[in-house]
Amino acid sequence: MILSAIEDLNEQNGSNKTSISKYIESKYGHLPAGHTTLLTHHLNRMKESGELVFWKNNYTIHDPNAPPRRGRGRPPKAKDPLATDMDLGAARPRGRPPKDPNAPPTPVRPKITTGSGKPRGRPRKMARPSGGMTGTSTTMTMAPTGRGRGRPPKVKAPLTEMSFEQ
Known part of the structure; x- marks a missing residue:
C-alpha cells in the first residue's frame, strides 16, 4: 500500500x-x-530495510543507480587505505624518555662573567624589618631612613611669634 501510494503520488x-x-x-x-x-x-521498518529513502521529511523509493545523498554539515574525509609495505613500528610512549644510565656525565660549563661586576638578572628584594605591627617603642620613634609609603604630608610654614607695641 505504501509503495503504491508513493508511486501514484x-x-x-x-x-x-x-x-x-x-x-x-x-x-x-x-x-x-x-x-x-x-x-x-x-x-x-521500510526505511531501515532500505526499501525507502527518507530525505528532508519525505519518503522516496530507493533507486540503486542514484548517488548517495549528503546530510547536513561538512562531508567526512575520504579514508585512504594504508600502504601494505609501510611498517608502522611500535608507538612511542608518552612523556619524556628516561635517562640512559650508561651515558657519560655531561661536562660542567664554566660560568661566563659579563665583566661589569654586577650579577645578571633582577636584584633580590630587601629583607623585611622584623617586629611587624607590634614593634617595640624604640622602633616606633625612629624616623624612617627613606621616603615612607603614600603621599607625604603637606609642609606647613612654621609659626612665628609677633609682638605688638602700643
Missing part, C-alpha cells in the same frame, strides 16, 4: 507521511483508529 522530492496517509484513506475508504501508528511503524 509521483512527487519530485518524494511524499511525506500525511500525503501518503490521505492517499491511502481516499483509495481504501474508512481506516481503523490506529492507522497513523501503523503507518509510522511500517515507514520506519
Whole structure:
C-alpha cells in the first residue's frame, strides 16, 4: 500500500507521511483508529530495510543507480587505505624518555662573567624589618631612613611669634 501510494503520488522530492496517509484513506475508504501508528511503524521498518529513502521529511523509493545523498554539515574525509609495505613500528610512549644510565656525565660549563661586576638578572628584594605591627617603642620613634609609603604630608610654614607695641 505504501509503495503504491508513493508511486501514484509521483512527487519530485518524494511524499511525506500525511500525503501518503490521505492517499491511502481516499483509495481504501474508512481506516481503523490506529492507522497513523501503523503507518509510522511500517515507514520506519521500510526505511531501515532500505526499501525507502527518507530525505528532508519525505519518503522516496530507493533507486540503486542514484548517488548517495549528503546530510547536513561538512562531508567526512575520504579514508585512504594504508600502504601494505609501510611498517608502522611500535608507538612511542608518552612523556619524556628516561635517562640512559650508561651515558657519560655531561661536562660542567664554566660560568661566563659579563665583566661589569654586577650579577645578571633582577636584584633580590630587601629583607623585611622584623617586629611587624607590634614593634617595640624604640622602633616606633625612629624616623624612617627613606621616603615612607603614600603621599607625604603637606609642609606647613612654621609659626612665628609677633609682638605688638602700643
